[in-house]
Amino acid sequence: xxxxxxxxxxxxxxxxxxxxxxxxxxxxxxxxxDSADVAPLGPGGSLGxxxxxxxxxxxxxxxxxxxxxxxxxxAKDPHVINAKTTANLLALPExxxxxxxxxxxxxxxxxxxxxDSEVFKGMGHMRTTKSWGKKALSFPEQADLFTCIVxxxxxxxxxxxxxxxxxxxxxxxxxxxxxxxxEALWVTTQDLSGDPWFHVLPMPKFSASCADxxxxxxxxxxxxxxxxxxxxxxxxxxxxxxxxxxxxxxxQLPAIETWLQPDDLRVxxxxxxx
Numbered sequence: 001x002x003x004x005x006x007x008x009x010x011x012x013x014x015x016x017x018x019x020x021x022x023x024x025x026x027x028x029x030x031x032x033x034d035s036a037d038v039a040p041l042g043p044g045g046s047l048g049x050x051x052x053x054x055x056x057x058x059x060x061x062x063x064x065x066x067x068x069x070x071x072x073x074x075a076k077d078p079h080v081i082n083a084k085t086t087a088n089l090l091a092l093p094e095x096x097x098x099x100x101x102x103x104x105x106x107x108x109x110x111x112x113x114x115x116d117s118e119v120f121k122g123m124g125h126m127r128t129t130k131s132w133g134k135k136a137l138s139f140p141e142q143a144d145l146f147t148c149i150v151x152x153x154x155x156x157x158x159x160x161x162x163x164x165x166x167x168x169x170x171x172x173x174x175x176x177x178x179x180x181x182x183e184a185l186w187v188t189t190q191d192l193s194g195d196p197w198f199h200v201l202p203m204p205k206f207s208a209s210c211a212d213x214x215x216x217x218x219x220x221x222x223x224x225x226x227x228x229x230x231x232x233x234x235x236x237x238x239x240x241x242x243x244x245x246x247x248x249x250x251x252q253l254p255a256i257e258t259w260l261q262p263d264d265l266r267v268x269x270x271x272x273x274x
Contacts, residue, residue: 045179045259046125046172050268051159052101052152054223056094063089064098065194068142072106073113073133081113081120090115098149105148106132109172127170139190143253144168146188146196151258155223160264167247167254179259182206184217185239186258187250201234201250203257209265210272219271 089095106129107122202213222229
């Protein structure tokens with residue numbers, strides 16, 4: 001049985017009036033996602049470093065998409081980057097920074113590709129993108145990679161440790177004690193040309209701790225380009241937890257959930273400061 005997220009939002013609304021008028025109180029199909037059927041964070045997460053500048057991502061996103069549509073490694077050497085498809089991406093420091101995060105998300109831990117001046121190391125965050133060295137990524141694989149990268153965006157030019165969990169996230173085997181702030185659920189959709197749209201749902205406990213959660217995530221993803229930013233804020237009914245798959249889906253797609261340490265919540269999201 002899948003569990004809708006609506007129940008927890010209703011609980012938060014009852015405590016703080018945060019979602020007054022936004023959801024209907026229908027108790028029949030609602031179960032608390034903190035129930036016993038929902039797996040705790042445990043060892044299923046993957047530790048990342050949130051520090052990719054929002055502007056770097058938005059500026060070089062199109063060039064990254066070009067790189068995704070081909071193997072990231074050279075056909076003759078699996079540790080040499082595909083110079084043909086990454087030439088424009090790596091021509092600017094913003095693209096180099098983005099490629100470091102793309103490699104960390106997509107490539108298995110211990111694997112790498114290198115250019116003349118940079119080594120792009122895999123951290124093994126995602127299960128679905130491990131074969132990027134040998135083949136182009138499919139749309140679902142591209143969406144997973146985009147989602148992983150977006151969770152690492154940080155417009156403040158600081159670095160914050162973050163844990164990712166989800167159906168398509170590869171566990172790194174560590175317990176990640178102390179990462180007990182459930183921040184948000186993230187998914188990416190793509191149009192027919194492959195251009196991504198990003199979707200985020202602030203989790204109930206995060207929303208209860210943040211004065212303006214929607215604006216916090218718009219700042220995080222959109223930075224100084226709010227008009228051209230392809231971000232939507234999801235509704236609680238858009239997401240549900242599947243205990244069999246042990247993860248969340250949003251818009252019927254596997255979602256990534258982000259977790260923070262309590263002291264980093266307001267560091268990463270200044271709008272959460274009362």
